[in-house]
Amino acid sequence: MLSKPPGIEDIFPDRIGIRNLITDTARDVFRLYNYREIIIPVMEFTEVFVRGLGTDTDIVTKEMFTFEDRGGRSLTLRPEGTASVVRAYVENGEYNRLATCKLFYAGPMFRAERPQKGRLRQFNQFGAELFGGGDPYFDFEIIAMMDDIAKRTGIDDYTLLINSIGCPACRPDFVKALTEYYTGMKHLLCRDCASRLERNPLRLLDCKQDSCQPLKKDSPKITSFLCDGCRNHHESVKAYLSKSAAAFTEDHLLVRGLDYYTRTTFEFVATRLGGQNAFAAGGRYDNLVETFGGKPTPAVGFAAGIERMEILLEERPVPAAGIDLFLVHTGGKTLERAVSLCSMLRREGYSTDLDPGTKGFKSQFKKADREGALLAIVIGEDELSAGTCTVKDLKSGEQTTVRTDVIVGHIYNKLGR
Numbered sequence: 001m002l003s004k005p006p007g008i009e010d011i012f013p014d015r016i017g018i019r020n021l022i023t024d025t026a027r028d029v030f031r032l033y034n035y036r037e038i039i040i041p042v043m044e045f046t047e048v049f050v051r052g053l054g055t056d057t058d059i060v061t062k063e064m065f066t067f068e069d070r071g072g073r074s075l076t077l078r079p080e081g082t083a084s085v086v087r088a089y090v091e092n093g094e095y096n097r098l099a100t101c102k103l104f105y106a107g108p109m110f111r112a113e114r115p116q117k118g119r120l121r122q123f124n125q126f127g128a129e130l131f132g133g134g135d136p137y138f139d140f141e142i143i144a145m146m147d148d149i150a151k152r153t154g155i156d157d158y159t160l161l162i163n164s165i166g167c168p169a170c171r172p173d174f175v176k177a178l179t180e181y182y183t184g185m186k187h188l189l190c191r192d193c194a195s196r197l198e199r200n201p202l203r204l205l206d207c208k209q210d211s212c213q214p215l216k217k218d219s220p221k222i223t224s225f226l227c228d229g230c231r232n233h234h235e236s237v238k239a240y241l242s243k244s245a246a247a248f249t250e251d252h253l254l255v256r257g258l259d260y261y262t263r264t265t266f267e268f269v270a271t272r273l274g275g276q277n278a279f280a281a282g283g284r285y286d287n288l289v290e291t292f293g294g295k296p297t298p299a300v301g302f303a304a305g306i307e308r309m310e311i312l313l314e315e316r317p318v319p320a321a322g323i324d325l326f327l328v329h330t331g332g333k334t335l336e337r338a339v340s341l342c343s344m345l346r347r348e349g350y351s352t353d354l355d356p357g358t359k360g361f362k363s364q365f366k367k368a369d370r371e372g373a374l375l376a377i378v379i380g381e382d383e384l385s386a387g388t389c390t391v392k393d394l395k396s397g398e399q400t401t402v403r404t405d406v407i408v409g410h411i412y413n414k415l416g417r
């Protein structure tokens with residue numbers, strides 16, 4: 001038997017209901033906020049992610065699926081969407097001329113992480129990116145939009161964490177203070193953190209190792225180092241949020257694992273998710289468009305992990321996945337009548353199925369039940385000669401004989417549509 005690679009899932013029909021609920025809700029909310037869809041490629045030249053996410057990030061150093069094409073060029077399966085959307089935005093002369101450009105996307109992402117519940121190697125995100133919006137209102141808009149999506153899908157037990165990681169003007173002073181603080185306790189750091197101290201000290205705050213947690217307690221706080229511009233921006237984002245339905249908690253340790261962020265960072269976390277507790281995250285990235293060769297363009301965005309949202313919605317009743325009608329026949333001419341009725345009912349908009357291979361009522365009714373049909377429509381020899389069919393409500397068991405030429409009206413009345 002052939003099997004799938006680790007950390008990669010098949011999604012069978014029983015999970016499709018909840019998946020569609022999440023993506024349909026996200027699409028509805030994106031439309032309400034005037035975001036339009038962009039479809040980005042599944043693979044890019046590796047340089048897009050190296051330059052976009054930062055050479056020292058975990059994603060770039062150890063999690064990318066990278067390979068050479070036949071021409072010897074290095075390609076990578078996208079580990080996230082932001083770098084691709086920025087590349088597309090900069091490359092496209094029409095959209096990058098708009099004063100503000102609001103885009104959303106959805107699809108699979110690939111990271112070679114150690115698989116566990118909620119952490120996959122192929123997972124799905126939806127996300128949004130807004131270009132040309134430096135005002136703190138736009139940070140609020142992005143956060144509020146994700147908050148709306150979470151609430152509308154039925155996720156309510158979560159915390160919204162926010163922080164500011166400053167800008168290239170004020171962050172170096174903070175990083176210096178952080179380096180000094182941690183240098184004094186270098187011998188207590190885990191192996192990864194010892195190397196973070198050399199390469200990217202900000203990331204020390206992101207360490208998940210138990211032994212490193214107590215060390216963070218007295219670490220310098222970025223909020224004491226913010227320049228006036230960053231402080232005012234941060235205060236303003238919080239003021240917008242305070243007036244909205246999105247309750248937030250400040251977390252000065254929230255630095256995020258990607259290098260492109262400036263100022264606002266945020267995460268939606270739920271304790272029910274365990275170790276991988278963020279189901280959506282994002283922030284502002286005012287310098288990335290320029291890094292990709294575009295003109296200076298402030299930007300902010302977020303992405304949500306669809307599989308993690310599914311875990312949070314595990315107990316939510318899923319919209320019924322069954323069909324409307326199942327046609328039951330006894331073979332021969334009754335099957336012919338059933339096939340033509342089936343085509344007609346599908347044209348009328350009813351999901352309809354039949355089984356041509358069996359004549360026994362019992363097995364056909366069993367199948368109708370298995371398919372979650374609401375009504376069975378029976379055509380036996382008697383019905384065929386009388387020009388009727390028997391409509392059976394599979395929940396109540398109620399049966400009615402109906403003339404075939406008025407069957408659509410009858411179904412309409414029964415199903416209310």
Ligand code: HAM
Binds near residue numbers: 082113124125128301
């Ligand atoms: P991220 O925090 O790397 O941010 O990913 C966003 C979300 O994707 C996470 O909160 C999580 O729910 C989900 N996720 C990430 N990795 C995995 C995985 N291995 N398995 C399952 N789910 C996962 C970004 O990707 C940024 N591009 C967000 C952003 C957009 N920032 C600005 N704009």
